[in-house]
Structures are given as structure tokens and as C-alpha cells.
Amino acid sequence: MSAVFRALLVSSGGACRAWLERFIDGTDIAIEAVVPPLEALAGVACRAPDIIVMDADSNLQVMTQLCGVLKTNPATVSLPLLGLARSGKQRLAAFEAGVDDFLTHQVRREEFLIRVRSMLRISAARRQLAAEQLAEEVRRREAIRDAFRRYISPKLADRILASPELRDSFFGGTHTRVQAAVMFADMRGFTALSERLNPAEVVELLNEFFALLTDITFRFDGTVFSMAGDSLMVGFGVPVEQDDGARRAVQAARLMLVEFSTLARRWRERHQVETGLGIGINVGEVIAGNVGSPSYMNYTIIGDTVNVASRLGQRARAGEMLFSDAVKHSLEEQGLDIAALSLPALILRGRSSPIDIFCVPSGQRIDFRPH
Structure with a gap:
């Protein structure tokens, strides 16, 4: 199956990548790139992914700071963030940091794919709504500008x-x-x-x-x-x-x-x-x-x-x-x-x-x- 959705994996180790590749093999999801936390923003800027998967076993402070930046940046605020860890120890910390969902390596593959695709659908709907609102705002501003130019x-x-x-x-x-x-x-x-x-x-x-x-x-x-x-x-x-x-x-x-x-x-x-x-x-x-x-x-x-x-x-x-x-x-x-x-x-x-x-x-x- 050809990939439709691109995932950016934020991780400093290889175990998380291997696990993720095994779960998405043969699906419509592909790993676009793997970057360490400090290079995540550059990775997003290079080519915006459809979903960001964060290795929650990484440094908690760095993960929290990164989530805060991604959720306040207009370019990334609508991107879904998935926290992924070997165990549920980091679950609450990950949600507090700002992830949209959290899964462990023990999750069943079927559940993983359902929850990821649900996040992707919601994110796509949000981006579509944002694009429509932006287009309407542009039309409104152009209408105001055109009316304005009639007497100024x-x-x-x-x-x-x-x-x-x-x-x-x-x-x-x-x-x-x-x-x-x-x-x-x-x-x-x-x-x-x-x-x-x-x-x-x-x-x-x-x-x-x-x-x-x-x-x-x-x-x-x-x-x-x-x-x-x-x-x-x-x-x-x-x-x-x-x-x-x-x-x-x-x-x-x-x-x-x-x-x-x-x-x-x-x-x-x-x-x-x-x-x-x-x-x-x-x-x-x-x-x-x-x-x-x-x-x-x-x-x-x-x-x-x-x-x-x-x-x-x-x-x-x-x-x-x-x-x-x-x-x-x-x-x-x-x-x-x-x-x-x-x-x-x-x-x-x-x-x-x-x-x-x-x-x-x-x-x-x-x-x-x-x-």
C-alpha cells in the first residue's frame, strides 16, 4: 500500500523507530524522518508532516518544552502529537506536556492504527476548517480593500x-x-x-x-x-x-x-x-x-x-x-x-x-x- 500520511518521529534512540516501523509496515502511514528533539522544529519546517510521534522515553523536560513550542506555533498547532513509550510511567507527564494521545509499546496493532487514523482525521478536519476560515478572511479583507479604494x-x-x-x-x-x-x-x-x-x-x-x-x-x-x-x-x-x-x-x-x-x-x-x-x-x-x-x-x-x-x-x-x-x-x-x-x-x-x-x-x- 502506498503511503498517504507522513509521520515525523522525534527520538534519540533506535528502539522506538524499529517498533514504529513494524506497526506501520504495509499501511498508508510512513516515517518521513527521524530527528532528535532539538532538531524537531527544523524537521517540521523542512516538510510539514501529518503527525508527530514523540518518544516519551526521551528527556521529559525537553519533551515538555518541545510540546509547548509546537502547540503555540501557528504553523504546527493543528498537527497531532502522539506520545509513545515502552511503559505507561510517562503517560500523565506526556499529556501534561501537550500530546493529543499516548500509547505504549504493549498496545495492539489494530488499536494503534485506529487511534492514529482518528487523530489524522481530526487534524485534517481542523486544517480544512482553518484553511476555509483563512480563505474567508482573505476574501473579506479584499472586499474591504476594494471598497476602501473607492474613496481612499x-x-x-x-x-x-x-x-x-x-x-x-x-x-x-x-x-x-x-x-x-x-x-x-x-x-x-x-x-x-x-x-x-x-x-x-x-x-x-x-x-x-x-x-x-x-x-x-x-x-x-x-x-x-x-x-x-x-x-x-x-x-x-x-x-x-x-x-x-x-x-x-x-x-x-x-x-x-x-x-x-x-x-x-x-x-x-x-x-x-x-x-x-x-x-x-x-x-x-x-x-x-x-x-x-x-x-x-x-x-x-x-x-x-x-x-x-x-x-x-x-x-x-x-x-x-x-x-x-x-x-x-x-x-x-x-x-x-x-x-x-x-x-x-x-x-x-x-x-x-x-x-x-x-x-x-x-x-x-x-x-x-x-x-
Whole structure:
């Protein structure tokens, strides 16, 4: 009969091997290797056996230590351990050490084979269950990663999933205060566009619009927090800290304006519609966390910084990028400066003082210069 199951014998003497070979001769079990106790782990690593047979007549302390290691190692925890000895003196000590079963040389061959095969069946079932659980966990993680990458750049998604601290922050119920750059990108002319085209065409254009802006956001490792109507809210520096969030936001905004102008030209030729893109950016403290109800939650950012960025986005004309003095100061702190036009201060309801704002008009290059 050809061997189906491989046994690793851990023994320092030859008597145990001779006895075992006689009992398994002509069966579907074969001795894969015989190693002394101190080399048992190396033997398992070389080629994992189906069962480990331990010579319980060997040094008891070494056997106990070896069983402890095998039963705590994820790679060997499901392998069945059989203690084998000339007499039953070591029976209790062997079980206490961690063996799954114990037999003496006086056991009948039929009983030996039945008990060994029972251990092998149980072990195979455990490994199958573990493999299925692992496969399910991999599928679950891939599903989370795929869903994650819909609004977070793949690089950030992988960093969050690889970090227990970031995962707890993102998926848990905690809210954190962080420094972030917030951008609102709003389409101009959407109302007229939606009135002229049929619903299917409007949805098609919106998908093109958001696909373009999302792709650019991810190029600069930003996070998409909201798609509402014809507006996109993006954050830089949250949920993963970025010291250069303001710079990333400005660079992403400029590329959005450039590439959207090409898209708008195609729409004009295809549908005879006029559209544009206005962008507002602000930097400051935001509250990040899951907001909603027990049945529906949304990871988002809120706070005065977000409100100001939203107002700037609403005020920006087609082809314009407006940003606050906080963005300008953040760039200057990094030793950077861009040529921007100073506009009249923005007065917000509920604020005691106006906000200085700046504009980078359509067609103007952005060159970061040492400040």
C-alpha cells in the first residue's frame, strides 16, 4: 500500500523507530524522518508532516518544552502529537506536556492504527476548517480593500489596513481632531446641463466628472469624503497625517482645472453644453470620524475649516481656485510661495472677522518658489 500520511518521529534512540516501523509496515502511514528533539522544529519546517510521534522515553523536560513550542506555533498547532513509550510511567507527564494521545509499546496493532487514523482525521478536519476560515478572511479583507479604494487612494488604503492603530481609528467609533487641507470642487453650469439632457446623459457626464476628479485626488493621496450633486469634498492629511497637505491640495486642484477644461471641451462638442469647475481650499483643524446612525454610518470630516472651504468652493468662478490665508501661510511655512491674486476678504455669517482669500485664475501656471 502506498503511503498517504507522513509521520515525523522525534527520538534519540533506535528502539522506538524499529517498533514504529513494524506497526506501520504495509499501511498508508510512513516515517518521513527521524530527528532528535532539538532538531524537531527544523524537521517540521523542512516538510510539514501529518503527525508527530514523540518518544516519551526521551528527556521529559525537553519533551515538555518541545510540546509547548509546537502547540503555540501557528504553523504546527493543528498537527497531532502522539506520545509513545515502552511503559505507561510517562503517560500523565506526556499529556501534561501537550500530546493529543499516548500509547505504549504493549498496545495492539489494530488499536494503534485506529487511534492514529482518528487523530489524522481530526487534524485534517481542523486544517480544512482553518484553511476555509483563512480563505474567508482573505476574501473579506479584499472586499474591504476594494471598497476602501473607492474613496481612499490604494496606497493610503493599504497603510490603514496594515496598521491596527489606523484601522481602529477609521472603523471605530472614536472621533479625532487633526490638521487637514480641505477642498471643494464644484461644477458650474450643472443646472442648465441637467435641464437640456436626458437623465441617462446627465448620469454619464457626472460619472465622467467624478471619475476624473477622483483619479486626480488619488494621485496626490487624498481622500474623497463626499460626492453630492455636482460637488466633491476631498481631504488631505486625514485619515493619514500629511505634513504637506496644503501643497497636495493646491497641486491636485490645479491639475483638476487643467484636465476638466479638456473634458468640458468634449462635452461642448458632444452635447453643446457649457460647464466649468470652481475650487475652494482651506487648511485647519477638522473633526474626523464616523457620523450617522446605528443603521448607517459615514466616515467624514466636519468643522469650521470644512465650512470655509465649502464657501470658497461656492464662490470660485469657473476655472478659478480660491484658497484662504491659512493655506498661504501653510505653504510659506514649508518655504513655498505661489503667485496668487489677493481678493477682497470673505465675510462669513457668524464669524467676527473676515477671511483673507487668494485666487489662482484659469490658465495661470502654478510654480512653487522658495519663499
